Amino acid sequence: MKRIIYLSPFLFIFHAGLGQPPRPPAISSPDIHQDQSITFRYYSRTAQRVSVSGEFLKAPVKMSRDTSGVWSVTVPPVQPDIYPYSFWVDSVQMADPNNTYIFANERFKRSIVDILGDQTLIHSLQNVPHGKINYRYYKSATLGTTRQLLVYTPPGYDPNGKTKYPVLYLIHGGSDTEETWTKVGRANLIADNLIAQGKAKPMIIVMPYGNVRPNPMADFTKDVVNDIIPFVEENYSVIKESKGRAVAGFSVGGGQTLNIGLTNPDKFAYVCSYAPYTATEEFKSNFTNWSPDAKAMNKQLKLFTISVGTEDFLYESVKQNIALFQDKKIKLEPFIVSGGHTWMNCKLFLATSLQQLFKN
């Protein structure tokens, strides 16, 4: 669903509002060309330096200004994927004002660019049946507040039907939000496509908001186990046993996944941790002097994976995590790929997990 912005004069006057300087002209950015090169544009008559910085670039690239005040640069062909990027305008890092698609995050404002390419990718919008994403509120007794979460229901899901679905609890990274897995990770489209191909079981995917402060680890584990799971099991037609529950997450959410899953193996038969951040007190207290009954645990856990890219800044730490669990004789499937601590890798990790979950 690409949105092309045409120059539309009547749009200029809208939302000018009280105390708002006039809006700049509508320009098209990013423009993705046939050969997968991309032109970025930014309008400013006063900026001294503008550059674009993105996860498809090794370093920021300078943009140059034409006489009308439009700064632009065309970057060489980029491998099809969805990438975060931002502009640097003098001292300021910002999202591309002309791009609707924002990286859902609490701390930074970046845009995302979707390079489709010739091939159909697993996260692209395809002509297959689509599930729904439900935005829901639930009451967290743990946190004493009402919170939002997202629930993907697969195509054909019937709340009153006889089918009981398995549930994947899927957690975003630190400073992301409950929308990041759909808006950046396209979890819903990946699931739609893999279900249509018969490669993933139809499942429900619950995407909560994991940034619990000041204690994101212990308190969020309680919120998931005591509040979110009961909410989901009351409101959706789901399997209420460990064989029907999986937990997965990225980065800080990957650390939360290990804490949630491995301290509750009676509740989750599937644990998938993506590039986990584990330099936390809770991880240390849970696992440093951990002496699990490996045999019992390996029976409970139908799948335990840890995924990471070799260029991830957490790669060494994740290798240590893998060694730690292997040392305790916990059956674990490492999934090591190229690439960094990115949402490009997140999509690959998720697409891989979805084909493994709820199958044994």
Add this chain to the structure above:
Amino acid sequence: MKRIIYLSPFLFIFHAGLGQPPRPPAISSPDIHQDQSITFRYYSRTAQRVSVSGEFLKAPVKMSRDTSGVWSVTVPPVQPDIYPYSFWVDSVQMADPNNTYIFANERFKRSIVDILGDQTLIHSLQNVPHGKINYRYYKSATLGTTRQLLVYTPPGYDPNGKTKYPVLYLIHGGSDTEETWTKVGRANLIADNLIAQGKAKPMIIVMPYGNVRPNPMADFTKDVVNDIIPFVEENYSVIKESKGRAVAGFSVGGGQTLNIGLTNPDKFAYVCSYAPYTATEEFKSNFTNWSPDAKAMNKQLKLFTISVGTEDFLYESVKQNIALFQDKKIKLEPFIVSGGHTWMNCKLFLATSLQQLFKN
């Protein structure tokens, strides 16, 4: 659901990524104080001038820098509501990097600040049953593409139940998106609250994406009538007659509302136009030499309202629209309030309409 950002050292290192300069420290902005004054903060060691501009201010307000590079200003108490605002950093207008809540829009990037106040407001998150927002894809034969829309279903909605619900088709303003009515207009919470109070009928609210290019008026009318309504009526338990359909919209969407509703009075018994933008070819060709059978139309239309604020830059134009329809003897309820072309007024207009719809 307020999110307080604590200074959390481990977050600093995340998402740094390839070619990304280091991220600034976490700071809290906006900080809303007990007396409804607000402190805005922005971090930059290199900016020369920083100011905040918002729809609660008559003009931008300068921020001043402390020795650590944090720019800030506290603005006097603001009347409780949800307001868009942005920062000006030297020549650059941008969203507040530390605020998660973004104004959903294609052309500008602004943040929103929610001043709760002491009183419960009609758009606030209250302890009442909550409906769901569904993110759905539908195929538009008119536009030859798959598009996204949002569907609010009220508390207790059962897709297989006997209850058939009325449907409000609710359209955003020019350059907004299908998410603006929920993310900025809080249409879901307004509906939750009014339904809980018994002031609004339980209804389904469909929020499509109205920015069809290059012809946002005629093509979108076809998309609504030929694609969106059939999709909704196939997938939801709804009333399939005009008495169970309403159309409402703001600004460009208010103009679309008039075109959609008044050229299809057999399909919509309720037409609510908010601060309509009508300087379009389609409006001219539909209504300039229009000679409706007013008696028949007044029988079909159970409610026709046009709402506008006296400080709206479209106020004079909207008054002319009202006069035009009154001149044609079409029964019309004008709703004139104070305020401008703002989403503060949009929430008021919607809360007013929801109490009138599907009641006669």
